[in-house]
Amino acid sequence: MSTLRADAQRNLERVLDAATEVFAVSGPDASVDEIARRAGVGHATVFRRFPTKADLMYAVVERHVDELRSLAEKALASPDPGEAFFGFVRGAAELGMTLPGLQKCVVECGEKPGAAELEQLMDRIVSRAQRAGAVRRDLKPRDVGSLIRAALFAAPPEQWRSYLDVVLEGLKPAASR
Amino acid sequence: MSTLRADAQRNLERVLDAATEVFAVSGPDASVDEIARRAGVGHATVFRRFPTKADLMYAVVERHVDELRSLAEKALASPDPGEAFFGFVRGAAELGMTLPGLQKCVVECGEKPGAAELEQLMDRIVSRAQRAGAVRRDLKPRDVGSLIRAALFAAPPEQWRSYLDVVLEGLKPAASR
DNA sequence: AGTCAAACGGACTACCGAGTCCGCTTACGC
DNA sequence: GCGTAAGCGGACTCGGTAGTCCGTTTGACT
Structure with a gap:
């Protein structure tokens, strides 16, 4: 090697x-x-x-994606689906918000690197939470992801927590509202 | 002239x-x-x-902003603050989503053209809705705006309505949830 | 119709960023 | 130490875009 x-x-x-x-x-x-x-x-x-510049970007993104993946695995190990979902999202946000520009890179990469695997994990976290009634069911797991990313992305540096909170509230099913 | x-x-x-x-x-x-x-x-x-290319962009954006402004004025004329807010947002989205790329332009323009005026109108629509208890109070009017823009921006073409719906739900005060 | 300033657009410059080339340098096995 | 291939980086090409110049065309007014 x-x-x-x-x-x-x-x-x-x-x-x-x-x-x-x-x-x-x-x-x-x-x-x-x-x-x-x-x-x-x-x-x-x-x-x-x-x-290629893109190759370099993939390499950088891949490192970052690895960290997220381990977070996701931890979340899936947790017994409470709702808790797992909301905890994972907040954790991932905490991580991602320290490197704001990387978000755009991840998007630009078109999910190339080991991200497919991460996506799968996230899908499972979300759909588990949906089945448990902690998250509204009228959205596909992918949409839940982009919605959250969008909010974080748009938030001014010191305020992303409030933005995230709005989206997470909106994601709760009508029942619990 | x-x-x-x-x-x-x-x-x-x-x-x-x-x-x-x-x-x-x-x-x-x-x-x-x-x-x-x-x-x-x-x-x-x-x-x-x-x-300058920027000047051209300003001109284009300005036209678009004018339409939004007249929508905003109509909303302020409505007696029900909550209704006005949610109606305006849905209307503006309907308008903006037909020209997706313009959103980025508006942002890029740094709100140069007659947008300051529009911002003011929007601030009034939002804070009126907040005072009426139709929108949570822990956000500044500007933040409400960017949150909504972010969701629309991230939404795939045929799905922005669901995305918008999530954010609007999340914007309702805890009381009405 | 004739004049002329306003308007036109092809050709040019300037710049910036990605990706390549090649002569020079240096780590490392002998 | 020494030979050599791996590695280096300055200088290049190439392509694409913003912005300028200038000789030619054309609308408008008489």
């Missing part, structure tokens, strides 16, 4: 770190030059590891 | 119409060339009337 020369390995990590920072701030419009500069390498070095 | 030569006047209208169509589809990333082509004029003609 790691047949990479020591300096190459070091640069690869620097690039990934820099890319994460930069994408997290500027979203998918961040330029490769900016990332290379921040990493302290020439931009050709970036393109050598990631033939 | 209209000291414009007849052909110039005609071209100006063509450009505005084309720009509306194109911005409505591609959002602010639409290129001036594309607009000029669609209008059947050289792109220099566009730049003669609108020194």
Whole structure:
């Protein structure tokens, strides 16, 4: 696996770190030059590891998606479906809101990396909550996801909790309103 | 006012119409060339009337904002604050969703054109509904606006009504839930 | 019809970002 | 130490877009 020369390995990590920072701030419009500069390498070095800017973005997003996936797995382990759902969402938001620009990147990626798996987990969390009557049933799990992402995305930095709260209230079934 | 030569006047209208169509589809990333082509004029003609792409976008957005403003005024005339708010929102959504890309343009414009006035009207509609107990009070009128815009923005073409419904439910005060 | 300023649009410049090339450098096995 | 392939990065190409210039056309007024 790691047949990479020591300096190459070091640069690869620097690039990934820099890319994460930069994408997290500027979203998918961040330029490769900016990332290379921040990493302290020439931009050709970036393109050598990631033939395409998109490839680099996938790599960055994938890391992030991994963290979310472990959160999702924890949620599925919880016995109370409603609790699991609302807890997961708040946790994921807490995580995602520290790297705002990445949201746009995830969307832009068209769910390419290991995200399919994450999507599946989320679908299960949501539909379980729906079956348990904790979430309204007239929406597909995917829609629940985009609705939440949209609210977080639009929220000013210090207020995303209120925005999220509105959507979560709206997601409760009419019965519990 | 209209000291414009007849052909110039005609071209100006063509450009505005084309720009509306194109911005409505591609959002602010639409290129001036594309607009000029669609209008059947050289792109220099566009730049003669609108020194800057942003100026063109402002002009297009302004038209759209005017329509929204008249809706807002109608809503303020209605006696029932809750009814007025929910009606206005649904009406505005109905209007805006026919030109999806324009939403991004409005945002990009940083509310430049006559939008300040519209914002004021919307603030009044919202806070009136809040005072009447039809909308939760823990949000500023502006936030109500962005929350709604976010949901519409994220919704797939045929489903924005459900998305909007979730947010509107979430906006109702705890009392009526 | 004749004049002329207004308007036109093709061609040009300037810039920016993605992706490639190639001569130079350096880690690492011997 | 030393030879060599892996790695490096500055300088390039290429494509796309905003904005300008200028020689030509055309509407309007007499």
